[in-house]
Amino acid sequence: MIPNILSIAGTDPTGGAGIQADIKTFCALGAYAMAAVTAVVAQNTQGVRGFVALDPDFVAQQIDAVFEDVRVDAVKIGMVATAPIAEAIAECLRHHGAANIVLDPVMVAKSGDHLLRPEAVAAIRERLVPLSTVITPNLPEAGVLLGIDPHWTLQEMRRRIGALAELGPEWVLLKGGHLPDCAQSTDLLLGAGETLELTAPRLATRNDHGTGCTLSAAIAARLPSRTVEEAVREAKTYVHQALSAGDRLDVGRGHGPLHH
Numbered sequence: 001m002i003p004n005i006l007s008i009a010g011t012d013p014t015g016g017a018g019i020q021a022d023i024k025t026f027c028a029l030g031a032y033a034m035a036a037v038t039a040v041v042a043q044n045t046q047g048v049r050g051f052v053a054l055d056p057d058f059v060a061q062q063i064d065a066v067f068e069d070v071r072v073d074a075v076k077i078g079m080v081a082t083a084p085i086a087e088a089i090a091e092c093l094r095h096h097g098a099a100n101i102v103l104d105p106v107m108v109a110k111s112g113d114h115l116l117r118p119e120a121v122a123a124i125r126e127r128l129v130p131l132s133t134v135i136t137p138n139l140p141e142a143g144v145l146l147g148i149d150p151h152w153t154l155q156e157m158r159r160r161i162g163a164l165a166e167l168g169p170e171w172v173l174l175k176g177g178h179l180p181d182c183a184q185s186t187d188l189l190l191g192a193g194e195t196l197e198l199t200a201p202r203l204a205t206r207n208d209h210g211t212g213c214t215l216s217a218a219i220a221a222r223l224p225s226r227t228v229e230e231a232v233r234e235a236k237t238y239v240h241q242a243l244s245a246g247d248r249l250d251v252g253r254g255h256g257p258l259h260h
Ligand code: PLP
Pocket: 009, 010, 011, 012, 017, 018, 019, 041, 043, 078, 079, 106, 108, 109, 110, 111, 115, 208, 209, 210, 211, 212, 213, 255
């Protein structure tokens, strides 16, 4: 059976990140793609010009409309924008008994623009993280979730990942893409009491807009039919391929998108 995957996230009219990237990823991985919008974002490959967050009740109405009609096999949560929207999503997902939830705690775009109101961090940490099967923070997001600002190294990642697991998700994928070491990209995956180190050669490309969105969407697409470790490994392979293929695109003058 083809899995039905729901993205709950913000938009990107240039198609590189957010809901548009999620839909492309779900389709490329053979899933049926669904999407509930949290915020409409005016952005391109160069930066974010602004966003309009939807009314939290209306975000909830979209999610209810999906769950009351469709079997949902996995959910990916991306940009939630505000605390009331984060709370509305948590309430809806709990109410519908959603399973296979992947949370990408989106805070700041690569361009440095903020996609989350600062007061929403607590709602993500306290309401959404404990509901999640997998959370996929990058290092700056992990620091914000933990309320710390360390000088991140691989040793520091190994030392801190347990504190992220204590926030209550089943699994933590701590993404090391922001580490200064350029040759390798190392992510740590903690669940079932064991930390795995997933290493891949780092690709030198400017076309990396939406990488985090794509990774979390690919994990969600695979979760219904794989173990978490398999889903994460396959998602990393997918992102690597989509990043390489991005060089064949000519989209925008900033950080171009991945090709799915
Ligand atoms: N726009 C939206 C709506 C997103 O959800 C994200 C996700 O991280 C981004 C932009 C950021 O993309 P990037 O940091 O890869 O440029």
